[in-house]
């Protein structure tokens with residue numbers, strides 16, 4: 001069973017109105033490995049993650065997690081599955097009615113794995129991992145800078161030590177050093193906790209650091225997949241253009257001249 | 258010919274759209290209610306919503322009730338004095354307040370405050386992915402956001418109406434004794450002599466229904482909203498408009514049912 005992918009997407013299709021966003025996405029994500037998904041802005045990366053999480057229902061195609069078709073799961077099974085998944089949303093999606101520490105430990109509290117008293121200490125511990133002082137725990141999310149919000153979102157995603165973690169642009173909006181720290185944290189999640197990580201990123205240095213595998217999505221399909229280590233010299237014209245950030249190449253931005 | 262067809266088609270679309278919304282709201286309500294009996298329960302959130310509705314609506318509901326009682330006393334005195342029935346003023350005040358105006362006015366005030374607040378709050382959570390985040394954090398968003406609010410609304414409104422009833426009668430008594438020359442004891446005696454328990458209870462039942470509808474429509478509008486800040490604005494407006502209209506329509510229906518002969 002060791003070669004069953006952790007997550008297996010087949011023919012995933014989703015349109016919003018007449019706009020086709022996903023047009024048959026096929027992707028295997030290996031267990032206990034880190035997958036990086038690349039792709040232009042608006043190419044459907046976030047939608048793919050939301051489909052896997054069950055937040056968006058695809059129009060067609062199958063999603064299997066641990067070999068189980070999620071569409072056939074009962075509500076209880078789905079909830080049990082989500083208990084093991086962590087997600088960092090692109091915009092943070094912090095609960096602004098709750099202080100930071102409660103945000104961070106929200107899942108642990110919801111699952112009653114921790115008392116409210118212990119949650120404050122736990123929050124301080126996880127906040128330290130993302131480079132934030134314990135005092136940040138008492139602030140409200142509205143009082144944080146964008147990069148701090150992102151890191152709190154990250155802390156919230158990993159606090160319950162999930163089995164599968166999705167990171168939607170984990171380092172966007174962070175300074176380079178903090179970005180490297182967060183990359184290290186993601187690598188630790190995979191190597192030390194044995195989690196399966198799926199990250200969306202536009203930052204190639206970061207993609208190389210955190211990824212074992214990489215896949216590129218373009219026009220609703222996976223156009224390439226391979227190792228993340230040599231992004232930029234993959235031999236695939238599209239991926240190399242994207243990784244090097246070149247204007248000329250097979251990917252044409254739809255700009256009006 | 259073509260034009261009549263167009264018209265029929267347009268009308269059909271409106272009717273179908275309306276029925277579809279009614280169905281969707283009914284399913285939404287049923288799901289929210291089903292969480293009342295399925296643990297875990299979010300008592301803390303219920304309490305927060307209850308205080309928000311009952312305590313913070315108190316000033317506006319109280320003011321509305323006092324002034325309404327005062328106006329009722331003045332107006333009915335003018336009317337009844339034309340056929341020498343001034344003695345009925347106290348009765349008219351207490352019956353109007355307990356049966357109709359208490360629940361309806363409190364309902365409309367709360368619809369403006371709470372319906373809008375809930376729609377804006379939940380709508381903002383929707384457009385910033387916070388509702389999606391809840392389901393990735395082992396929390397059912399309906400159970401967490403909607404059920405406690407609807408329960409709080411259904412229980413808080415009757416409480417507010419009890420206060421409105423008392424203050425409304427007080428307003429009438431104030432005008433009756435200070436301006437219209439009634440003796441205090443006589444005014445109060447005729448207030449309570451003709452008051453039946455059914456008058457008060459029917460008003461409280463109405464209040465519970467209104468509280469349910471206000472919070473349901475607020476949560477529904479917020480939950481469905483999309484399209485950024487503008488979408489949240491639309492959700493807020495539609496929550497207040499829909500619940501205000503529903504309060505007036507349901508008031509008629511409930512009156513017809515509760516006092517059917």
Ligand SMILES: Nc1ncnc2c1ncn2[C@@H]1O[C@H](COP(=O)(O)OP(=O)(O)OP(=O)(O)O)[C@@H](O)[C@H]1O
Pocket residue numbers: 016021039040041042043044045046047048090
């Ligand atoms: N709820 C929605 N309703 C309608 N259209 C949507 C919705 N969510 C996403 N889309 C559309 O789907 C497309 C893909 O969106 P998605 O958020 O997945 O992009 P992305 O690849 O994550 O881009 P970025 O790198 O900019 O975050 C976009 O064109 C967007 O307009």
Ligand SMILES: [Mg+2]
Pocket residue numbers: 045046047090168
């Ligand atoms: Mg995105």
